[in-house]
Amino acid sequence: MIEESYDTKTFVFGWNEEVRPGQFVMVWVPGLDEIPMSVSGINARTKSITVKAIGEATRKIHELGVGDRIRIRGPYGNGFDLSRGEMLVVGGGVGTAAVIPAIVQSGADAIIAARTKDDVIMDDLARRYSKDLRIATDDGSMGFHGNAVQLMKEMAAEKRYDCVLACGPEVMLYFTYKACQDLGIGCQLSMERYMKCGAGICGCCVMDDMRVCKDGPVFDERQIPLLTEFWKSKRDPCGRIVSLR
Amino acid sequence: MVSLIAKVGALSFDKPGMVASGIMDETGQSMVRMLGCGAGAVVSKSVGMKPNEGHANPCFTETEGGMVNAMGLPNPGIELFEEEMKVAVPHGKIIGSIYGSGPEEFGALAGKMEDYGACAVELNLSCPHAKGYGMEVGTDPRMVRDIVSAVKSAVDIPVWAKLTPNSHILADIGMAVQEAGGDAVVAVNTLKAMVISPEFARPVLSNRFGGLSGKVLKPVGVRAVYDLRTVLDIPIVGVGGISTWRDAAEYIMAGASAFQVGSAVLTEGPCVFECINEGLEAFMHDYGYGSVSAMEGAAHERGGRSNRECDRGVLRHQDVRVRME
Numbered sequence: 001m002i003e004e005s006y007d008t009k010t011f012v013f014g015w016n017e018e019v020r021p022g023q024f025v026m027v028w029v030p031g032l033d034e035i036p037m038s039v040s041g042i043n044a045r046t047k048s049i050t051v052k053a054i055g056e057a058t059r060k061i062h063e064l065g066v067g068d069r070i071r072i073r074g075p076y077g078n079g080f081d082l083s084r085g086e087m088l089v090v091g092g093g094v095g096t097a098a099v100i101p102a103i104v105q106s107g108a109d110a111i112i113a114a115r116t117k118d119d120v121i122m123d124d125l126a127r128r129y130s131k132d133l134r135i136a137t138d139d140g141s142m143g144f145h146g147n148a149v150q151l152m153k154e155m156a157a158e159k160r161y162d163c164v165l166a167c168g169p170e171v172m173l174y175f176t177y178k179a180c181q182d183l184g185i186g187c188q189l190s191m192e193r194y195m196k197c198g199a200g201i202c203g204c205c206v207m208d209d210m211r212v213c214k215d216g217p218v219f220d221e222r223q224i225p226l227l228t229e230f231w232k233s234k235r236d237p238c239g240r241i242v243s244l245r
Numbered sequence: 246m247v248s249l250i251a252k253v254g255a256l257s258f259d260k261p262g263m264v265a266s267g268i269m270d271e272t273g274q275s276m277v278r279m280l281g282c283g284a285g286a287v288v289s290k291s292v293g294m295k296p297n298e299g300h301a302n303p304c305f306t307e308t309e310g311g312m313v314n315a316m317g318l319p320n321p322g323i324e325l326f327e328e329e330m331k332v333a334v335p336h337g338k339i340i341g342s343i344y345g346s347g348p349e350e351f352g353a354l355a356g357k358m359e360d361y362g363a364c365a366v367e368l369n370l371s372c373p374h375a376k377g378y379g380m381e382v383g384t385d386p387r388m389v390r391d392i393v394s395a396v397k398s399a400v401d402i403p404v405w406a407k408l409t410p411n412s413h414i415l416a417d418i419g420m421a422v423q424e425a426g427g428d429a430v431v432a433v434n435t436l437k438a439m440v441i442s443p444e445f446a447r448p449v450l451s452n453r454f455g456g457l458s459g460k461v462l463k464p465v466g467v468r469a470v471y472d473l474r475t476v477l478d479i480p481i482v483g484v485g486g487i488s489t490w491r492d493a494a495e496y497i498m499a500g501a502s503a504f505q506v507g508s509a510v511l512t513e514g515p516c517v518f519e520c521i522n523e524g525l526e527a528f529m530h531d532y533g534y535g536s537v538s539a540m541e542g543a544a545h546e547r548g549g550r551s552n553r554e555c556d557r558g559v560l561r562h563q564d565v566r567v568r569m570e
Contacts, residue, residue: 026303030445034302069444073306197305201511202316203269203290209278211269214511237298239271239290239321 001066004050004121008094009062010040012048015072019047020079021101022167022190022218026198028071029064032057036195036213038098038167039075040122042105047072050097050121076198077217080188082106085162088155089130090176092148092168096121098190099167104129109155113148113168117141149175156183163187170244174231177224189224190217193234204239247529249522251285251503251537253480254403254428256365258285258338258503261525261537262493262518265484265507266291266342266367266407267316269515273332279510280337283518287333288505289326291342291369292358293378294350296322300374301451306440311459311486312508313438315374315452318344323357330361340405344369344378347388348395359400366402368392370418371409371434373456380409380434386421393425403428405482408473410465411437419473431482431505432473433466459508462486467499474500474542488513490524497537498544 002010019039027049028034035057041048053059064070080102087108091099096112103110103126113136114120120135120142127133135143136151144151149172152164156179166176167190180187193205193212200214207229210216224230233241251261266288269275276287299319306313320326323343333339341358343366345351355366370383370392382388389406396404406422408415410433419430435456440449448454466485473481480503483496488509496504509517534540 028303028449030442030447034304034451071442071445071449196299196302196316196319197314197511199305199307199312199511201268201312201508202305202314202319203271203275204319206269206272206275209272209274235272238296238319240296240325 006118007054008050008052008121010048010050010097010122011061011064011070012041012046013070013072014045015047016045017047017075019075021082021105022079022098023075023077024098024198024217025049025072025074025076026195027061029057029061032060036076036198038190040097040100042101050094050100052094074198076200076213078215080165080190080218081220084186084188086160088152088161088164090148090152090164090166090168092166092172093119094121095166095168095172095190099165100126102165107131108165109159109161110134111136111148111151111155113137113151113172115139148172149179152176153179153183156185161185166190170231177221177230180221186221187224188218188220191219191230192217194237196237204235204237206235246535247526248536249526253405253482253502256338256403260285260518260522261497261503262487262521263288263340263482263503263505264510265505266369268507268510271320271329273329276329276333276339277336279515280333282515283522284506285503286338286340286364288340288367289330289342289363290320291318291344291372292320292323292326292354293318293344294323294354296320296325303450304452304455306449308440308457310461311457312511313440313450313455313457314435315450315455317452318369318372318375318378323354327357327361330358330363334362338364340365340367342367342369342407344372344375345392346377347382348391351392352395352399355396355400355404359402364402365405365428366396366400367405367407367431368396369407369434371407373409373411373435373437374452374454380411383409384412384414384418386414386417389418389421390425393422393427397426405429405431407431407434408469409434410469410485415469416472416476419477423477423479427479429480429482429502430473430477431484432469433462433485436462436465458486459512460486460488463492463495467495470496470501471499471544474545487521488517490521490528493521493525494528494540495544497540498542500542500545502538502541
């Protein structure tokens with residue numbers, strides 16, 4: 001167990017399953033909601049999840065200690081394609097956890113963005129692998145003063161990238177996509193929607209006709225224009241449309 | 246020339262496979278996508294009178310050869326479902342699945358589905374994990390008769406009843422559907438099942454039990470269709486564990502006029518329909534079945550093929566295996 005920040009912890013567990021960067025697992029602790037979590041660390045015999053305490057289930061997971069049990073099923077989803085030339089990896093907030101394995105395996109340039117220096121997570125780990133890691137904070141308390149997309153545009157002006165990989169709040173992903181369009185470069189964005197089965201059967205996590213759990217969670221620049229619900233609306237557990245803006 | 250057209254009573258489908266209820270069919274666009282994947286029709290998510298979140302997670306888990314779910318009938322309610330139907334109906338045949346607590350609700354829901362453009366309604370008399378609905382109303386032949394009668398008088402489109410395998414009186418329930426004027430039965434829904442975590446010493450699903458689907462369910466479903474065929478005159482739509490053309494052929498030979506695919510959309514992907522269609526067409530060509538209806542019920546003694554033909558079939562099958570090895 002690793003304390004990443006005042007509200008975020010990484011839990012390492014023994015698990016031999018093969019996992020690709022960007023894939024996720026369904027995590028269950030008895031008596032609580034089962035939730036999708038990105039795999040934030042991939043070793044042969046161990047994997048990890050990084051949990052920000054925001055709801056009932058995540059707060060209870062934070063109470064777990066070494067030796068306590070959780071149930072994992074998966075891995076699910078497609079994951080990132082790490083063969084897309086010169087890449088820039090962007091993590092926003094706790095979404096950083098989902099892109100850490102991509103940084104570790106590719107060594108690519110990276111941005112970790114957060115509201116304040118206290119919210120920056122996993123930067124020590126990322127620095128060991130990334131060729132060029134930069135930090136952005138909204139209040140300027142650490143690294144670049146501004147958001148992830150502003151820093152991304154600066155870095156893209158310095159160097160030529162072929163593809164941006166990102167995970168974070170949907171608004172950040174939306175403007176990352178817009179910036180990539182303007183720059184004429186590819187992007188792969190890891191999306192999030194309410195999930196039940198996680199395995200591609202119930203259809204409750206769809207964006208348009210794409211299942212975030214199975215066709216995603218990573219969508220690229222060819223698919224994103226077809227996702228009309230991106231940064232517009234999501235579905236609640238009943239399947240009703242809820243506006244995002 | 247082999248035709249894959251499937252007739253279920255008055256309805257005709259270009260392809261014999263449909264997407265089973267509960268699979269990629271909660272939203273209009275998901276249904277459109279599945280219609281584009283070689284499915285002859287899509288059966289909608291089961292829709293009730295009011296929005297329903299379904300059971301809390303975990304509501305799904307894989308198991309050996311299949312999966313167990315207790316979604317708990319999540320749906321946006323019949324009023325909002327109009328929007329989803331508007332998107333899907335122009336693209337192909339949508340069968341509206343509905344669930345209610347009794348004849349009145351079923352009648353009202355069916356009327357709405359007809360208004361929305363459904364080509365038939367499928368009555369969910371078989372969900373094993375929703376209190377007061379599904380198999381709780383679908384295992385009493387008298388209740389089934391009342392519900393089917395009520396829906397028949399409420400709509401003009403065909404009325405299908407989806408039955409549960411969790412009953413020792415399946416034939417009686419099928420007869421109740423037929424006697425009440427039902428146009429077809431759909432067999433089978435999932436088998437009531439449970440998965441326990443030994444480490445946590447408790448059931449995994451929040452609802453404790455759920456419904457077993459996937460490959461493991463196939464022989465159960467094939468037997469149910471076979472038995473129903475011996476007592477019913479109305480068409481049967483086979484469903485339960487179909488993922489290959491062989492599975493589909495088994496159901497058709499047991500007596501199904503068409504079939505539905507559910508869990509295999511997960512294991513094989515949405516393209517499962519195209520694979521089944523291709524395989525079925527090749528099999529029908531090789532074994533001289535010109536149409537789905539010519540194959541329907543072929544495994545029954547009265548409709549079965551001569552021993553000589555069967556022997557030849559077995560030999561040819563073995564030939565293929567030998568070549569493959």
